[in-house]
Amino acid sequence: MVIELNSLSKWYGEVIGLNNVTTTIGDGITGLVGPNGAGKSTLMGLAMGQLRPSKGNIRVLGKAVWNNPAALSDIGYCPEGDPFWPDLTGRQFVAFLARASGLYGADLRKALREVIDLTGMTENADRAIKGYSKGMRQRIKIAQALIHKPKLLILDEPFTGTDPVGRHGLGNLFTDLAERGIHILISSHVLHEVEALTKQILMIDHGRIVAQGHLTAVRKTMHNRPFAIRIRLDHPRRLAARLAEMEAVTSLQMMPPNTLMVQTVSPDEVYDRLSDLILDHGVAVQEIAAADESLEAIFGYLTGHRDREGGL
Amino acid sequence: MRPITALFLFTIRQTLSSRKIWLTILLLVAPSVLLLILRNFAPPIDNARDQWEIYHVFSQFFFIMGLVPLVCMVHGTALIGAEVEARTIVYLITRRMRRATVMLVKFAATALVLAIACDVAMISLHYCMLAGRDIPSLLAGTSLADWNPSNALRCYLYVIPIAVLSFLAIFSLIGLVSARPLALSVIYFVTVELVLSNMPVRARIYSVMHQLRVMMAGAMPGVSKLYELPTELRQELYYEDASALPQILGIVLTALILSAILMTYRELVPAKISRD
Numbered sequence: 001m002v003i004e005l006n007s008l009s010k011w012y013g014e015v016i017g018l019n020n021v022t023t024t025i026g027d028g029i030t031g032l033v034g035p036n037g038a039g040k041s042t043l044m045g046l047a048m049g050q051l052r053p054s055k056g057n058i059r060v061l062g063k064a065v066w067n068n069p070a071a072l073s074d075i076g077y078c079p080e081g082d083p084f085w086p087d088l089t090g091r092q093f094v095a096f097l098a099r100a101s102g103l104y105g106a107d108l109r110k111a112l113r114e115v116i117d118l119t120g121m122t123e124n125a126d127r128a129i130k131g132y133s134k135g136m137r138q139r140i141k142i143a144q145a146l147i148h149k150p151k152l153l154i155l156d157e158p159f160t161g162t163d164p165v166g167r168h169g170l171g172n173l174f175t176d177l178a179e180r181g182i183h184i185l186i187s188s189h190v191l192h193e194v195e196a197l198t199k200q201i202l203m204i205d206h207g208r209i210v211a212q213g214h215l216t217a218v219r220k221t222m223h224n225r226p227f228a229i230r231i232r233l234d235h236p237r238r239l240a241a242r243l244a245e246m247e248a249v250t251s252l253q254m255m256p257p258n259t260l261m262v263q264t265v266s267p268d269e270v271y272d273r274l275s276d277l278i279l280d281h282g283v284a285v286q287e288i289a290a291a292d293e294s295l296e297a298i299f300g301y302l303t304g305h306r307d308r309e310g311g312l
Numbered sequence: 313m314r315p316i317t318a319l320f321l322f323t324i325r326q327t328l329s330s331r332k333i334w335l336t337i338l339l340l341v342a343p344s345v346l347l348l349i350l351r352n353f354a355p356p357i358d359n360a361r362d363q364w365e366i367y368h369v370f371s372q373f374f375f376i377m378g379l380v381p382l383v384c385m386v387h388g389t390a391l392i393g394a395e396v397e398a399r400t401i402v403y404l405i406t407r408r409m410r411r412a413t414v415m416l417v418k419f420a421a422t423a424l425v426l427a428i429a430c431d432v433a434m435i436s437l438h439y440c441m442l443a444g445r446d447i448p449s450l451l452a453g454t455s456l457a458d459w460n461p462s463n464a465l466r467c468y469l470y471v472i473p474i475a476v477l478s479f480l481a482i483f484s485l486i487g488l489v490s491a492r493p494l495a496l497s498v499i500y501f502v503t504v505e506l507v508l509s510n511m512p513v514r515a516r517i518y519s520v521m522h523q524l525r526v527m528m529a530g531a532m533p534g535v536s537k538l539y540e541l542p543t544e545l546r547q548e549l550y551y552e553d554a555s556a557l558p559q560i561l562g563i564v565l566t567a568l569i570l571s572a573i574l575m576t577y578r579e580l581v582p583a584k585i586s587r588d
Binding site: 052 | 314315317318319322326329398399400402403404405406407408409410411576577579580581
């Protein structure tokens with residue numbers, strides 16, 4: 001296991017940051033999602049040894065992290081916001097932190113060249129950080145997190161403030177890093193960005209884990225919530241009449257122009273029946289899709305943030 | 313050692329390129345500038361006693377006991393606090409260095425810069441006061457004939473780095489203890505360094521100012537002749553004590569050990585923390 005949390009709690013005076021959490025986080029990319037104030041940064045601070053648990057313990061790559069430089073040397077951390085020494089150039093910033101990680105001489109120069117190339121900062125590495133755009137700042141923070149070749153990368157809101165092109169580039173970079181065997185724990189309150197990267201999620205709200213695992217598996221555990229299936233086809237009324245006969249279908253909704261929204265307690269049964277109906281009636285179907293298996297929908301169900309504007 | 317060297321050099325670079333260093337330089341050259349103004353625009357002073365008194369007041373009271381602690385207060389309280397508030401501390405404490413090491417290396421680098429800056433400013437003050445004056449002939453035949461300005465400068469250049477170490481250690485500790493380090497530092501300075509150090513009580517041995525005064529009295533016995541004080545008071549204020557240096561180093565060591573402990577066990581997060 002990459003990260004193990006055992007009865008982990010963190011309090012700030014009377015405010016609970018994390019409440020008696022026991023779980024493990026495995027290989028690959030894991031998305032840590034939750035609204036602002038849910039406890040994401042607290043969990044990351046604990047995983048980085050920046051915060052000390054109030055109760056319980058946390059082990060990262062099998063080691064305790066609080067005041068343990070040996071354990072921290074296997075972790076790369078990209079903090080939220082803009083913590084910089086702004087007068088440094090990007091290259092000076094990464095080079096200093098490389099030296100602070102024990103890299104020198106030819107090893108340093110090679111690692112520096114690699115991470116700057118990898119993060120797409122080659123052209124701007126010699127400019128002062130204070131003149132960087134938000135996207136460049138995110139990239140140079142990621143470069144410093146990678147410079148000492150960590151086994152685990154902890155990314156706190158890395159997409160914040162980046163434009164769509166920048167987000168896409170960062171997403172590709174994270175996927176590439178994961179393919180190279182680096183484990184990634186990434187937090188974001190913008191769910192579709194996380195969903196584009198990974199289906200492995202850890203949902204957190206009010207300091208508690210509300211769901212964990214693969215998105216589809218999480219959705220399937222929610223028996224009390226009917227599943228929504230969206231079907232776009234030429235003659236929705238004809239199909240609706242046949243679907244209405246099924247016991248598993250709890251509601252049907254016609255949505256202009258040619259979309260049928262089916263609510264069901266048994267999606268597998270509906271999918272099976274749909275195949276038969278489409279073949280029997282010769283209906284031209286443009287799309288069949290699960291309408292609420294998205295991370296955002298599941299998170300909304302679990303935490304009641306469904307209708308909040310602008311993501312979570 | 314390499315990460316330590318990197319942080320040491322980085323801290324020196326950061327200190328020298330910060331805006332605070334300009335404030336520091338401005339404060340440290342203020343006595344020299346004032347002396348130049350006095351020399352050029354005030355009526356000339358021919359009296360040896362007055363010259364020595366001006367020199368003594370400027371170098372000891374104004375510079376070593378006033379500006380040096382003030383400069384150390386500005387830099388010491390922000391030694392770790394500034395990194396915490398800017399959240400750059402997270403980069404330093406997540407590398408291959410113990411938290412206490414981070415603190416001690418930053419302390420050593422800052423102390424070095426300040427000690428050099430203060431010594432250079434002291435040299436400047438000395439020459440602004442005495443350059444071009446024939447001191448031995450002025451003092452000849454007076455009770456101050458054994459006063460040697462070069463000896464005084466040597467003494468000050470020796471005492472100033474010790475003052476920097478001591479005050480920087482104390483104010484760094486205050487910076488780690490309190491969320492309002494400047495206010496607490498001023499309270500400490502007034503109560504311990506100004507009031508306690510001048511009281512005839514044994515507790516004053518814990519005052520840096522008292523120990524510095526004892527060290528200077530030891531190095532410059534002639535200074536006690538400057539003021540016509542009752543013998544008892546003179547002995548009370550200006551006495552030699554060989555234990556001054558060990559005692560002052562004890563204060564430094566205690567402050568640094570406490571700072572290292574606090575650095576190790578305190579969560580270094582900004583005052584306005586995000587609880588996300």
